[in-house]
Amino acid sequence: MYLFRQIEIPDWKKLMFKRIGLWGLFLIIMQVAAFAADDVVTVTLKSDETLRSLAIKYFGEPNDWELILLYNGYKSVSDVDIGAELKIPVGLYKRISRQIENAQKAITKANKEGAGILAKDLVEKAIMAQKESVKLKKEGQLDLALKRANEAVAAANNAIQQTNAKRIQSISAILSEKKGRVQSRKKDQTLWYNAEKNQELIEKEHVRTLSSASGEISFIDGSKLNLSENSLAVIEAMKRDLIKNTNTSSVVVLQGDIMAYLTSQNKRNQVNVSTPDVETDIRSRSFRTSRDENKVSKFANYDGEIDVKAAGALVTIGRNEGTSVAPGEKPKEARKLLDPPTVILPTPKAKYFTGTISIDWEPVSGAKGYHLQISDTRTFSNNIVDRKIIGKSVFKWESPGTGVFYFRIASIDRENFIGAFSRPVEFYIDRDVTPPFLLVNEPENEASVYQSTVIVSGDAEAEVVILVNQDSVSIAPDGSFSHRYQLRPGKNTLIIQAMDKAGNVSKTERIVYYNADDKLIMLDGPDKRYTNVREYSLTGATLPGCQIKIDGKLMDLVDYRFNYIVNLANGRNKVTVEAQSPTGKTQSVNVELILDETEPDVEIEDIPSFTSEANYKINGTVSEDCQIILNQHEIPVHERHFTTNLALKEGDNYLELTARDLAGNESIIEIEIFKDTEKPEIVNAQIVPQQVSGGEIVRIKVAARDEGVGLARNGKFNLGISGGNQSFSGMLCLNSSGIYSGTLMIPPGVQGKLQFNELTIRDYLGNQADYP
Numbered sequence: 001m002y003l004f005r006q007i008e009i010p011d012w013k014k015l016m017f018k019r020i021g022l023w024g025l026f027l028i029i030m031q032v033a034a035f036a037a038d039d040v041v042t043v044t045l046k047s048d049e050t051l052r053s054l055a056i057k058y059f060g061e062p063n064d065w066e067l068i069l070l071y072n073g074y075k076s077v078s079d080v081d082i083g084a085e086l087k088i089p090v091g092l093y094k095r096i097s098r099q100i101e102n103a104q105k106a107i108t109k110a111n112k113e114g115a116g117i118l119a120k121d122l123v124e125k126a127i128m129a130q131k132e133s134v135k136l137k138k139e140g141q142l143d144l145a146l147k148r149a150n151e152a153v154a155a156a157n158n159a160i161q162q163t164n165a166k167r168i169q170s171i172s173a174i175l176s177e178k179k180g181r182v183q184s185r186k187k188d189q190t191l192w193y194n195a196e197k198n199q200e201l202i203e204k205e206h207v208r209t210l211s212s213a214s215g216e217i218s219f220i221d222g223s224k225l226n227l228s229e230n231s232l233a234v235i236e237a238m239k240r241d242l243i244k245n246t247n248t249s250s251v252v253v254l255q256g257d258i259m260a261y262l263t264s265q266n267k268r269n270q271v272n273v274s275t276p277d278v279e280t281d282i283r284s285r286s287f288r289t290s291r292d293e294n295k296v297s298k299f300a301n302y303d304g305e306i307d308v309k310a311a312g313a314l315v316t317i318g319r320n321e322g323t324s325v326a327p328g329e330k331p332k333e334a335r336k337l338l339d340p341p342t343v344i345l346p347t348p349k350a351k352y353f354t355g356t357i358s359i360d361w362e363p364v365s366g367a368k369g370y371h372l373q374i375s376d377t378r379t380f381s382n383n384i385v386d387r388k389i390i391g392k393s394v395f396k397w398e399s400p401g402t403g404v405f406y407f408r409i410a411s412i413d414r415e416n417f418i419g420a421f422s423r424p425v426e427f428y429i430d431r432d433v434t435p436p437f438l439l440v441n442e443p444e445n446e447a448s449v450y451q452s453t454v455i456v457s458g459d460a461e462a463e464v465v466i467l468v469n470q471d472s473v474s475i476a477p478d479g480s481f482s483h484r485y486q487l488r489p490g491k492n493t494l495i496i497q498a499m500d501k502a503g504n505v506s507k508t509e510r511i512v513y514y515n516a517d518d519k520l521i522m523l524d525g526p527d528k529r530y531t532n533v534r535e536y537s538l539t540g541a542t543l544p545g546c547q548i549k550i551d552g553k554l555m556d557l558v559d560y561r562f563n564y565i566v567n568l569a570n571g572r573n574k575v576t577v578e579a580q581s582p583t584g585k586t587q588s589v590n591v592e593l594i595l596d597e598t599e600p601d602v603e604i605e606d607i608p609s610f611t612s613e614a615n616y617k618i619n620g621t622v623s624e625d626c627q628i629i630l631n632q633h634e635i636p637v638h639e640r641h642f643t644t645n646l647a648l649k650e651g652d653n654y655l656e657l658t659a660r661d662l663a664g665n666e667s668i669i670e671i672e673i674f675k676d677t678e679k680p681e682i683v684n685a686q687i688v689p690q691q692v693s694g695g696e697i698v699r700i701k702v703a704a705r706d707e708g709v710g711l712a713r714n715g716k717f718n719l720g721i722s723g724g725n726q727s728f729s730g731m732l733c734l735n736s737s738g739i740y741s742g743t744l745m746i747p748p749g750v751q752g753k754l755q756f757n758e759l760t761i762r763d764y765l766g767n768q769a770d771y772p
Contacts, residue, residue, distance in 0.1 A: 039090065039092050040087050040088065040089050040090070040091070040092075041088045042086070042087050043085075043086050044086075045083060045086055050478070051066075052065045052462070055067070058088050058093075059090075064093075064137075064138070067089070070140030072087055089142055092142050092143075096142060096149055097137075099133075099149035099150060100134060103126065103130040103152035103153045106152070107152070110156045112222075113160055113163050114163050115156075115159035115160060115163040116176070117174055117176060118163040119159035119160075122155050122156070123155075123159045127152075129149070129155060132148045133145045133148035136148060172202045172203065172235075172238045173219050173249070174198050174218055175195050175199045175207070176216045176217070176218035176224070177197065177381050178196075178197050178215045178216070179383075180209070180211075180213025180214065181209070182210075182213055182215040184199065184205055185206045186205050187204035187205065192208070206233070206235075207235070208231065208232040208255075209227045209231050209232075213229050214228060214229060214383065217233075219238070219247070220247055221247055221264070221271075223249075223261065223262040223269070223271045224260075224261045225260050225261075225273065226260075226380075226381075228256055228259075228386070230256050231256025231258060232256055233251050234252050234254060235250075235251055236250040236252050246269070247269050247270070248269075248271075249271045250273075251271070251272070252274055252275060253273060253290065253297075255293075256290065256291070258289050258290070259288050261285070261286060262286070264285065273289045275289065275297040275325075278297050278309070279309040279310070280307065280309070281306070283305045284302070284303045284319075285304060286303040287306060288300040288302075296325070297310075298322065298324045298417065299325075300322040300337055301317045301319060302320060304318075308323055310330060311328060311329055311330045313331060314331070315330075315334055318334065320336065320337045321334040321335065321337060322334070322335055324415070324417075337418075338367055338413050340364075340408075340410050340411060340420055340421055340422035341393070341411060342361060344361055345357075345358055346407065347425075347427075348425055348427075349426060349428070351430060352427065352428065353429075353502030354503060355431055356396065358394060358396055358397075359372070359395040359396075359407060360394045361409055361422075362393065367412060368416070369390035369412040370388070370392075370411060371388050371389075371412055372385060372386075372389055372407075372408075373408055374405060374407050375406050376405055378406055378424060378426075380406065380408070384405075385397065388412065402430050402431050403428070404426060404428055405426075405427055405428070407424065408422050408424045409421065432501075432502035433504060435498075435500075435504045435505060435506040436464045436499070436505075436506050437459075437460055437479075437498075438458065438496070438497075438498040439460070440458040442455055442456065442457050442458075443455070443456065443494075443510055444510075445511055446511050446513075447510070447513070448513045448515060448545070449513070449515070452514065453484050453486055453487060454484070454492075454494075454514075456483045456484075456485050456496060458481060459480050460506075462477060462478065462479045463500070464498045465497075465500075466483075466496070466497070466498055467497045468485050468495070487514035488514065490514065491511065491512075491559070492511070492513070493510075493511055495507060495509055496509075513543065520543060520546050520580075520586075520587040521548070521589050522541045523589065524541075527589060527590065527591050528592045529591070529592070529593055530664075531594070531596070531663050532596055532597050532664050533568075534567060534595065535565055535567055536565070538550065538564045538565075538577075539562065539564075541561045542560055542562070542579050543560065545582040547580045548562050549577070549578040549579075550562070550576070550577050551576055566593060568593055568595040569595065570596075570597070572593075573592070575590070575591045575593060576589075594663070596661065599659075600623050600626050600659045600660075601622065601623035601667070603622075604618065604657070604669065607673060610673070610709045611673060611765070612675065612767060614648065616648055617643065617645050617646075618643065618645075619641075620641075621640055621642075622637065623640070624640070625637075625662060626662075627659070629657070629658045629660070630656070631655055648673060648675040650675055650676075650677065651676075652672065652673075653672070654670070654671075654672055655671035656671075657670075676708030678767065679763075679769050679770060680705065680706040680711055681706070682703070682759065682761055682769045682770075683704060685756060685771065687719065687754045687755070687756070688700075690754050690755075691753050692752065693750075693751045694748040695746060695747075697745055698743065698744045698746055699742075700719075700732065700740075700743070701741050702715065702739070702740035703738070703740075705738070706767075709763055709765055710763060711734055711762075711764075712762045712763060712764055713733065713734050714733060715759070715761045716729065716759075716760040717730055717732060717756065717759050717760070718756070718759075719757060720757045721750065721753065721754065722754075722755050756771070759772075
């Protein structure tokens, strides 16, 4: 324990010491001594205490328990035992916290006084030092955290001093923020140049944003104009009257959209935004001005009043009202702007532990779409997301990092007027990747129990989800849990998981053996088995502590399992498995192993090689109990008979019928059936001679073809005399050339032209050709 602590005194404090004298210095030294006296508190960790509870007690912040862990040189909570002596840096922690708060106040004051414009580097330095101080504090580097907090306070105060000194200078405006390509062009320049952040902007200077770009123009009084993408504006005038101490600025929007946030509108500070041929008198601190490709100007007002003058007419728009002005026309009557949507998610101060969040809002009647902004600043000067969403009321956002973020949204009506933004919703993203604390007190690993349930208990971080395998476990506010788990006989693997809100998981495994003692032998299969393997592997398991004998031979067990090779003879074989528990209980199981190496006999009723039937019935029998599979589809077997109807396709049908007996022996029959329902085709039919006068021998020739089973050997014909009622029939024979031929004697006295009354040609399956 020490009374005094060496501290680093900034230059501004040294100056203060010179001014306050020795007596003031004595008081400060006494205050530092008082701090040092209670800087570190030594405690002994009790059984009912945790690092979290100590952090609450001494820091007032439960999530800073890791500071105690790191300060005492521990790497893990599991290294800290009950009774451990712990040093807690109470005084240093409070000084750091107080100085971080002082830094924030100084930064806020600096920004309010304009340091964000005139001393931005110092402000950024202060912000960076403050953020680093917070980070170092969390990492347990307390001395360095205090140093960075002091630097933040000093930088912020220097920013204030520097800002006060510069205010007497004539500074026009600056490009305080830029995203993407922003360009500028001064009055005497013809080319555009890429603008840089914090670049000074002067009178008559043009500023434009390109696609997917945005920019922010900041004025001396803190007023800001935000330029959306594809916008163009000219700074017409920026004047400061040093005697009257007034600032007057005028900006003309030539294209695109500009959102104005004015710190005030009074005689000392005036910022006016207009469009060509449209005059404005602004008495508002928040408004939007736009001009589209058709040169139509729109004004939307969210505070106070704005007078809009054009073509000799004036329209005054009040709060949450808008108007538009077409080229050469008068301003339209003021119209009511849509109210902002009601934000559903995120809720205010919500904390997310993953990078992807859902932003939801209530749809607004009459809204065409919505204008959504997400920023890491409350003023929305640096928008991470700035987009218009049409037809949806939800937005999925992947955060680029962690920290504090702000969200707001406005409604867009069907005339593309954007209403007022909703109140900013502050939310936090902390991408936690650290697995939660989990300690399982019982059961012990490899425990052997004789009850059907076991108690699983332990400690974890509060608000985590505890699972024991698939069982959900309740957790007490202090992080303790206890659960009765149902066991099954034998080996049980228990996976205990703790999952925090970020989805990080800690796991612990416990093996528990439940000795049910009512079944000592657990075979991997039935007591009666068929096999076609002579060297058969008989396997199974028993309970912890039990002995297994097979046919009188003591088995070596691995993880309470046995594997015994039985040399089988043809037919039936008997194997005896015996078990004895540590309590003396015995159990015996007789296993019958039937060796069958003979393939089953299968008989199938005759199956034709060719058919014209659409379905065919297959019938058969087997010599023993079998499983019948036809083309990978099982067929029911009843009393060793089987039958099935098979749908045939045109052409070749290849079938494979497998009979598999109980031992796994198989017989395979391959079947081929050709289905032919196609009719033969008559290519040509001739009658020679066709004109007769009686007594002639007539020859009939028919050419036909068949793509299926082939033509039948014989055919028939019937001839008649054209215009008469006589007919003559005969047979046709198929020769080796594939031509049907036949002859016919014409009776004497028969005259006329012969023609076919009927011609019958079939294939082997009876499919008949059509003729004529």
